[in-house]
Every structure is written in structure tokens, then in C-alpha cells.
Amino acid sequence: xxxxxxxxxxxxxxxxxxxxxxxxxxxxxxxxxxxxxxxxxxxxxxxxxxxxxxxxxxxxxxxxxxxxxxxxxxxxxxxxxxxxxxxxxxxxxxxxxxxxxxxxxxxxxxxxxxxxxxxxxxxxxxxxxxxxxxxxxxxxxxxxxxxxxxxxxxxxxxxxxxxxxxxxxxxxxxxxxxxxxxxxxxxxxxxxxxxxxxxxxxxxxxxxxxxxxxxxxxxxxxxxxxxxxxxxxxxxxxxxxxxxxxxxxxxxxxxxxxxxxx
Amino acid sequence: xxxxxxxxxxxxxxxxxxxxxxxxxxxxxxxxxxxxxxxxxxxxxxxxxxxxxxxxxxxxxxxxxxxxxxxxxxxxxxxxxxxxxxxxxxxxxxxxxxxxxxxxxxxxxxxxxxxxxxxxxxxxxxxxxxxxxxxxxxxxxxxxxxxxxxxxxxxxxxxxxxxxxxxxxxxxxxxxxxxxxxxxxxxxxxxxxxxxxxxxxxxxxxxxxxxxxxxxxxxxxxxxxxxxxxxxxxxxxxxxxxxxxxxxxxxxxxxxxxxxxxxxxxxxxxxxxxxxxxxxxxxxxxxxxxxxxxxxxxxxxxxxxxxxxxxx
Ligand SMILES: Nc1ncnc2c1ncn2[C@@H]1O[C@H](COP(=O)(O)OP(=O)(O)OP(=O)(O)O)[C@@H](O)[C@H]1O
Ligand SMILES: [Mg+2]
Numbered sequence: 001x002x003x004x005x006x007x008x009x010x011x012x013x014x015x016x017x018x019x020x021x022x023x024x025x026x027x028x029x030x031x032x033x034x035x036x037x038x039x040x041x042x043x044x045x046x047x048x049x050x051x052x053x054x055x056x057x058x059x060x061x062x063x064x065x066x067x068x069x070x071x072x073x074x075x076x077x078x079x080x081x082x083x084x085x086x087x088x089x090x091x092x093x094x095x096x097x098x099x100x101x102x103x104x105x106x107x108x109x110x111x112x113x114x115x116x117x118x119x120x121x122x123x124x125x126x127x128x129x130x131x132x133x134x135x136x137x138x139x140x141x142x143x144x145x146x147x148x149x150x151x152x153x154x155x156x157x158x159x160x161x162x163x164x165x166x167x168x169x170x171x172x173x174x175x176x177x178x179x180x181x182x183x184x185x186x187x188x189x190x191x192x193x194x195x196x197x198x199x200x201x202x203x204x205x206x207x208x209x210x211x212x213x214x215x216x217x218x219x220x221x222x223x224x225x226x227x228x229x230x231x232x233x234x235x236x237x238x239x240x241x242x243x244x245x246x247x248x249x250x251x252x253x254x255x256x257x258x259x260x261x262x
Numbered sequence: 263x264x265x266x267x268x269x270x271x272x273x274x275x276x277x278x279x280x281x282x283x284x285x286x287x288x289x290x291x292x293x294x295x296x297x298x299x300x301x302x303x304x305x306x307x308x309x310x311x312x313x314x315x316x317x318x319x320x321x322x323x324x325x326x327x328x329x330x331x332x333x334x335x336x337x338x339x340x341x342x343x344x345x346x347x348x349x350x351x352x353x354x355x356x357x358x359x360x361x362x363x364x365x366x367x368x369x370x371x372x373x374x375x376x377x378x379x380x381x382x383x384x385x386x387x388x389x390x391x392x393x394x395x396x397x398x399x400x401x402x403x404x405x406x407x408x409x410x411x412x413x414x415x416x417x418x419x420x421x422x423x424x425x426x427x428x429x430x431x432x433x434x435x436x437x438x439x440x441x442x443x444x445x446x447x448x449x450x451x452x453x454x455x456x457x458x459x460x461x462x463x464x465x466x467x468x469x470x471x472x473x474x475x476x477x478x479x480x481x482x483x484x485x486x487x488x489x490x491x492x493x494x495x496x497x498x499x500x501x502x503x504x505x506x507x508x509x510x511x512x513x514x515x516x517x518x519x520x521x522x523x524x525x526x527x528x529x530x531x532x533x534x535x536x537x538x539x540x541x542x543x544x545x546x547x548x549x550x551x552x553x554x555x556x557x558x559x560x561x562x563x564x565x566x567x568x569x570x571x572x573x574x
Pocket of ligand 2: 047048049084162
């Protein structure tokens with residue numbers, strides 16, 4: 001398998017005044033170009049840490065992270081991040097928040113085209129009506145949607161999403177999941193998505209990476225999701241394979257893993 | 263009681279805002295947002311009466327209580343004048359004097375007899391100059407200290423030592439350096455203003471949430487963009503707070519500084535009137551200095567509200 005993104009023996013130890021904390025131990029993961037990976041695991045196990053290492057926001061204390069066979073050194077717009085807490089800049093409007101990213105990655109394009117691209121991405125997440133609001137004036141789910149629009153607008157090689165749909169109601173969530181699947185199919189980006197939602201993991205991903213509990217968390221199991229694409233949530237709901245996969249993830253999370261942790 | 267009236271008026275507004283664009287996509291909220299677009303339900307007449315009564319009571323209280331305090335002070339003052347210290351001017355006498363001084367603020371009868379308006383303008387000009395220079399130096403220095411650990415280490419001890427020193431202690435140094443009173447007074451104000459500006463700016467830079475820095479890092483903003491798009495707007499509320507603090511102190515310090523330097527200015531005017539045993543003038547000056555102080559603070563407060571993204 002040709003590795004696009006390759007994590008080799010990643011260790012992560014946070015040192016603080018109170019001592020060292022080993023969050024990740026020997027994490028190995030290879031991802032193909034265009035693959036959609038879901039990262040699932042109990043809270044605090046180290047999912048965000050893995051994502052941040054790929055983003056380049058954290059430096060692993062051991063091992064290497066390679067993207068296209070080059071070591072990841074620092075962050076860059078080719079790896080867009082949808083942050084767990086949306087991270088919009090509060091002094092910019094919704095429009096300006098997305099535009100900041102677009103101006104950066106499409107610096108060579110004319111102004112009008114960049115504006116249009118911002119609005120296009122805001123429409124995608126149904127936030128075009130609130131383009132002139134500031135983050136302080138919109139709800140948590142709306143902020144999350146803008147964060148997604150910002151990342152999508154960057155047309156990254158790797159899209160890193162940290163619980164992107166967590167703060168959304170079921171309908172908006174379904175709608176955005178569908179858009180992300182559609183965009184991913186069209187652009188063939190490689191996606192790493194953290195989620196707590198088993199259905200979401202099975203519906204969206206090609207493989208589900210299940211992490212063991214921390215400290216010294218690692219990858220417990222990797223589940224192949226060999227459901228045909230394009231996927232439709234209503235059809236899948238009738239599909240026994242879907243329920244089988246779902247059951248396997250649940251079993252990992254709530255049986256194998258709780259016992260190990262106890 | 264207050265909470266009730268507040269809720270009645272505030273709730274529907276809050277709902278329209280948060281549901282605005284979600285209304286079409288989310289049926290469960292439909293019911294609520296429909297209610298929100300309907301005309302606001304009017305509070306029952308009984309409640310409206312009560313709200314009205316509470317409002318008038320509040321106005322009366324905020325007006326009457328300070329007036330009461332004022333009356334007590336004037337009464338004590340006239341008691342002091344008649345029974346304890348007759349050299350102290352009577353309230354009525356001071357009032358007459360105040361009217362004379364304040365109705366002709368820009369009187370100009372030679373270099374030693376200028377109206378209170380001129381005095382204030384000179385003091386304000388000194389404060390403005392010292393304050394402006396301090397902002398030019400202090401805010402960039404604060405940014406550097408907030409951004410770089412080395413700068414922090416280099417300057418922090420010096421600032422810690424100098425900050426508690428009364429700015430007036432610098433007056434002789436100013437006189438020595440500039441050999442003139444005006445620049446010396448400006449220098450003292452500069453020293454007064456610079457510490458809060460540096461410290462607040464540096465604190466603001468250090469308080470920027472990691473999230474914002476992560477966004478900047480992922481976008482790979484260069485140094486200039488980072489300062490312009492992230493550091494500066496995020497720090498602005500702290501910077502303005504520093505400016506507000508220093509302006510308040512500067513207005514206090516200028517009065518004392520001018521008493522020492524002489525020339526023209528509200529501080530020296532006050533001191534001069536004391537030398538002439540013109541106590542009414544001193545009382546008027548105290549009131550005027552306080553009034554100008556309030557105006558300056560209101561101006562900075564207004565700026566703070568305009569620039570603080572949390573309050574917009
Ligand atoms: N900067 C840090 N310093 C010290 N410890 C940290 C730091 N960041 C994370 N940790 C620790 O590392 C562990 C993993 O954190 P991480 O944020 O990756 O968890 P997570 O799986 O994303 O959890 P959640 O699902 O709740 O978001 C946690 O125990 C956390 O306390
Ligand atoms: Mg996390």
C-alpha cells in the first residue's frame with residue numbers, strides 16, 4: 001500500500017511542572033491518498049493529540065510523521081483543521097473569518113473570485129445568511145459550521161476534523177455529513193476525522209481507527225468499512241453489513257475496552 | 263421583581279437571533295421561532311404598571327440620593343464656615359466666585375492672569391503629549407515583551423523597580439535633561455503613562471488563547487499578518503485598558519507636577535490662588551479638575567467599548 005500519510009512509532013509525552021505525562025505510545029498508521037479515516041476512542045485518550053501532530057501544531061516526542069514521504073515540520077494550509085472548539089476569530093465577521101483563509105491559499109486569484117469562493121463555502125454550510133455576523137452573535141453549532149466552511153474553502157490535501165459535527169442538531173449534522181462526503185468524493189482529499197458517534201464513523205469512513213485508553217494510548221484495532229460509495233444513509237440503515245460494522249465498533253468501545261481499562 | 267420584567271422584554275429578542283437561519287432546517291425549533299416572529303406579547307397591564315413604578319423609583323433613587331449627599335456636604339461646610347473656620351469661604355460666596363470664573367474661562371489679562379480655560383488647555387496639552395509619546399513607545403515595547411521571552415527577561419526587572427516610583431521623582435531628571443519646565447512636565451507624564459501601557463499590552467499578548475495562534479499557524483500567516491490580523495485585534499482591549507488607566511493617573515500627576523514647575527496650567531493656577539489666599543478658587547479648581555477627569559475617563563471608556571470585540 002502506498003502511504004500518503006504515514007505515522008511511524010509516534011510517542012507523545014507532555015512535560016509540565018507536575019511531571020511528565022505520556023499520552024501516546026508507539027502509534028503507527030498509514031493512510032492512502034483519498035482515504036477517509038475516522039478516529040474513535042474514549043474522551044481524553046489522545047485523539048486530538050494525534051490530529052495535532054499531523055497538523056504540525058504539536059511536535060511528537062518520538063517517531064516520525066510523514067506526508068508524501070516528507071517529514072511534517074510545522075503546520076501549513078495544505079492540512080486544514082476543523083478545531084474541536086471552532087476557533088473563529090471573534091473580531092472578524094463570519095465572512096472575514098473564511099476570507100482570511102481564502103486570501104491565504106488563493107492569493108493569486110482575483111478579489112471577486114475569492115469573495116465568491118468564500119460565499120460558496122458559506123452556502124455549503126447554510127451560513128451565507130449570517131455572513132456579516134460576528135462569532136459572538138451566532139450559536140455554537142453555527143460557529144462549528146463556519147469552522148467547517150473555513151477548512152473546506154482551503155481545499156487542503158489533508159482535511160483534519162476534530163469532532164466537527166459534535167455541536168450540531170441531527171438534521172444539520174446529516175446535511176453536513178452528506179456535503180463532506182460529496183466534497184471528499186469530488187476532490188479526493190484525505191480526511192482524518194475524530195468522532196464520538198459510531199454511526200457517523202461507519203457512514204463516512206473507509207477505515208475506523210479505534211484507540212485504546214490513555215495514558216500511553218495507542219491504536220487498538222482498525223476496522224475496514226467496505227461499504228460501497230456513494231453511501232446513502234437511508235439505504236444503509238437497511239443494510240446488515242452496516243449494522244455488523246456498527247456492532248463491532250460498539251463492542252470495542254463498550255466491552256473490550258471498558259474491561260481493559262477497569 | 264426586576265428579573266421578571268427583564269425576561270418579559272428580553273426573551274423573544276434572544277430567540278429570533280439564535281434561530282434566524284436554522285428555522286427552516288430544524289422542525290423542532292420551528293414552533294419556537296414562529297412564536298418569536300409574532301408580535302411581542304404585551305405584558306399584562308398590572309405588570310406594566312409595576313414595571314413603570316419600578317422605573318420611576320429607580321430614577322428617583324439615582325437622582326435623589328446623590329443630591330442628599332451633596333446637601334449634607336454643603337450643610338457641614340456652612341457649619342464649618344460659621345462656627346469653626348471662618349477663613350473658609352461660605353458656600354454662597356464660593357458659588358458666586360465659581361460663576362465668575364467659569365463664565366469667563368478664556369480671559370486673557372496678561373501672562374499672569376489667564377482664565378481657567380487656558381489653564382486647563384495647557385495642562386491637557388501636556389498630558390496629551392506625554393500620553394501620546396508613551397503610547398508610541400510603550401505599546402510596541404509591550405508587544406515585543408509579550409511576544410518574546412528574551413525581551414520579557416530583559417525588561418521585566420527594570421519595569422518592576424520603576425513602576426512603584428512616584429512619577430514626580432523624575433521631575434528633577436527632566437529639568438536636568440531638558441533645561442525647561444514644559445518638556446519636563448511632559449516627560450513626567452510620559453513616565454506616568456508608560457508603565458501601565460507596557461504592562462497591559464504585554465499581558466494582553468500573553469493572554470491570547472492558543473486557539474487563535476493555532477489558526478494563525480495553520481494559515482501560515484507571516485509575522486506582519488500575524489500582528490495585524492491576530493495579535494493586534496486580540497490585544498486591543500488590553501491596550502485600551504492600559505491607556506485608560508494611565509490617562510487617569512496622568513491627570514492626577516499633572517496637577518502636582520505643575521505645582522512644582524510653575525508657569526501656566528491648572529496645577530500651578532491652584533497653587534498660585536493658594537498663595538493669594540484665594541480659597542474659593544481652590545474649591546472651584548478641585549471641582550473642575552474632577553469634572554475634566556470624568557470626561558477624560560468617559561472618552562476612554564467610549565473608545566474601549568468601540569474597540570473591544572467582546573462588547574461590540
Ligand atoms: N498540552 C498538554 N499538556 C499536558 N497534557 C496534555 C496536553 N494536551 C493533552 N494532554 C493530555 O493528553 C491526553 C490526551 O488529550 P487529547 O486532547 O488528545 O484527548 P482527546 O482524545 O482528544 O479527548 P476528547 O475526546 O475529550 O477531546 C489527555 O489526558 C490530556 O490531559
Ligand atoms: Mg479532543
